[in-house]
Amino acid sequence: MDIEPIEKVARAGVSKAALMVNDLPRYILRCVLAGLYLSIVVLVYWCLIENLHGSPFGKVLASAFFGVGLSVIVFTQSELFTSNNMYLAVSSAGGRTLWRQAWWLWGICWVGNLIGALLLCVLLVGAGVLAELPASHALHAGALHKAHQGALAIFSKGILANWVVCLAVWVAMRVKEDLTRIVVMILVVFIFLYLGFEHSIANMGTFSMSMLGQGTLTLGDAVFNLLFSTLGNIVGGAVFVGLAYQFLEAPKASDTASRATVTEAAGEPQGPLIRQTR
Template identity: 60%
Template sequence: MLLWISCYFGNLAGAILVTLLLLGAGSLSQLPPDHALFDGALHKAHQAGSVIFFKGILANWIVCMAVRVALRCKEEIAKTLTLISIVFIFVYLGFEHSIANMGTFSMAILGGGTLTMDEGLHNLFFSTVGNVVGGALLVGMPFTYLNPREREEQLVRVD
């Protein structure tokens, strides 16, 4: 649990840092008020909590599956193409991933869009819960159950 919390807030800090670098470089100040970044952030935040939750489940399920499939590939090019192909599906279908949204919302809020902190937190709450369900309950637990030998090998390596 401590690892999850550390990763979550570490990613948030990274998203804010990248946004501050973009601001310093002048990249965000050149965007018009109706830019797709600002409109997309508003659309993500203004969805019903239940919609964000289910899109969060799908997002982390497909991202975890992409990583799992890529790990089974032997060649680096196969791993890369697998990840790109599967993550493209995630982006194309508009799924909600809390970590990706941290970057979008940081840029939208600090870059001059009309998205508010409360609107961003609304999305992050429901997408985070959905991501946990999608990743831990729909991928992690079934794979642990279906692959007991892998689990035992990991326990042996830790000791």
């Protein structure tokens, strides 16, 4: 019998929390890898925007390519902050993980993704790639545009971005064939890129590359965007997808699938989570 997506998401949330509690270094490495993977795709996206700016299909092709990043992260089981907003919201709302574990996991994953983005930028600086991008490059113009929006606009676009990203992951769970899953993720993720929504982890790569290259973006501007896009991403993934489908599908899933718990997977947490992750 096929497992309902809500059950798959809940079990994944349990597994992620258990890995964080029991083997923090390996969990952090998975977060760093996700930051690396997504940031290299971000660079390709901006280069496509720059090189195809004269084509009416330039933004279409660049936006379609971006879904490759999410596909790589899903298939390599790396840890992406934005999709984890959905996973841990479902498992915590269902009582299988603790909400304090969700917040710790989101914080650790966000920092790990940032480390991955910065590590890629260091490698690009060493390779001379960023120095070759002129100050007029689409990467730098895009970074400034993202950072110079109002807080409400960034927050709202953050909600929309992660709503779409988590929907891509959710819909991909409905299909069995790997190729179909990849196509589904690419097509759905296309929506948020083409419409210019704000994905905090993708922005980490954009901002880091611009500041370490020939861009004029300031650290303050980058932090401003990341603050409100991160908050929006949490709402988009945790509330608009995670909690919404937990409410809609959990009763049906509970009748057809057995429940996994952190107690079963990792042992009952004792005391504050921070004491388990040192």
